[in-house]
Amino acid sequence: MTALLTAPTRAARADVPAGYACTVTYTTVAWATGFYAILNIANTGTRTFSPWILQFIFPGDQILSAGWSGTWSTTPPSVQVTNPVWRASIDPGTSYELGFNANGADEHPSGFTLNGVPCTVTFASAK
Secondary structure (H helix, E strand, O other), rough: OEEEEOOOOOOOOOOOOOOEEEEEEEEEEEEEEEEEEEEEEEEOOOEEEEOOEEEEEEEOEEEEEEEEEEEEEOOEEEEEEEEEEHHEEEOOOOOOEEEEEOOOOOOOOOEEEEEEEEEEEEEEEEO
16 A cells, blocks of 8 residues: 655746746655665656756755765765766656665655756555
């Protein structure tokens, strides 16, 4: 069974060029000391994100332990992932899936942006 929660939709910042929009589906599986997350980034706009960087903020003391399908880095509580060489762009109408393992509580991060563009986020828990 999958539980879904959708974060409130935010208006695009005034400095975001027209044509850029994104959604992120954030699905997790938790265990006693941590969790893993699968993120699906979708380009819902009309312009290509290339190259790209996804950023978000952990709400607590979560620590990224491993990531895949991108180059991951952290400056706690901020997490960044840049495109892998084999997927340097996310074209309009397409999506890309990546993920990570983390230690700490499985709590919803915030502030998801793709190249600085705020993304609409849907949270799911795979049980």
